[in-house]
Amino acid sequence: MREVFHDELRSLAEQLTQMSGLVSAAMASATQALLEGDLALAESVISADAQIDAQQRHLDDRAVALLARESPVATDLRVVVSALRMSTSIERMGDLARHVASQARLRHPHPAVPDSLVPTIAEMGEAAANIAMAAGTVIATRDLDLAVQVERADDRLDELHRSVFTTMQAPEWQETAERTIDMTLCSRYFERFGDHAVSVVRRVGFLVTGDLMKPVQPVAS
């Protein structure tokens, strides 16, 4: 019976990893849609978000059913409660990818990103997609060294977020207020996406080390 239960816990983790892959791909596509003004791609991200939402509901139902049926305690209970929380974070990452895609759609056929910000936004999109994928691997492997890399990649994302604001506040920035609004929002979406990934890997760190609040540290140090 316990063996079945642990299989189910592993299956919850697998589903979380799969969801992480979906939101990673969604953010990669949303960024591409934003940079290239690709309406069809933007719309595919927007409509695919419903699948991520459905996966979250399915996972949450399974987790609550496990709580009801198995009445886990101690570590097992922590694992199930953490799964509920991670699914919330990952679902929210899907929403943020959808928001980026919505900005691409809103401005189509005009390019949403001014030339001066194209390299930064491209790097943010790539970093965000990589972070989500890595968070999924951390869930699957509990590799805390990789969790540290997620934290560092998120630091870089925060740095890029601040640099977007610096660019927009420089005298050379002659874009419309609409552009300023768009880039403020998009940059914020990327930054929040990274925050949620960090929250996911910290929950994994908590399961391994028992300390939730602390940034994940290299295991060896």
Place this chain on the structure above:
Amino acid sequence: MREVFHDELRSLAEQLTQMSGLVSAAMASATQALLEGDLALAESVISADAQIDAQQRHLDDRAVALLARESPVATDLRVVVSALRMSTSIERMGDLARHVASQARLRHPHPAVPDSLVPTIAEMGEAAANIAMAAGTVIATRDLDLAVQVERADDRLDELHRSVFTTMQAPEWQETAERTIDMTLCSRYFERFGDHAVSVVRRVGFLVTGDLMKPVQPVAS
């Protein structure tokens, strides 16, 4: 034993209501700090957020301890899981109030809000504070008519959020990019604050009616 358990569930709900009151007050003060350039008030909101975070951790620990000790099923289990989720939303509302206060501090001693947006931001702050307070009452009373009012108040907040963008995109808007960035972010913070309150009242609606996704409807209709 069950009676003790139900007392504890009520106590969780009370703590959620109390947290809702704290984030309501935080958002009211943050808005005032933003509008009046009140540095001391902004700093008090920023430092008080740690208390809201601590309350959340305390509540979550109690909820998980209840799951471990009582192994609730059916409705009781749903109540505990919902409490965990509501505490996450309310804690996040506290973060958003802190973000508004941080904007006030960042721009001090300059007024953060241009004259043309003062009435809108004031109304957003008031609506947000009212929504949080009402959400707390919904948790305490399970009054779904009040939940409907929260949904409507959030619709108004969304409308104000869009109107901030309209104002900033009008030809009369001659503010700096810095101001445009600030107002985009603040408006977004208010809007998200309202979304979280709606998510809280929908969870209460779910406990009462069993339907999570649907906006709360008037009970009589």
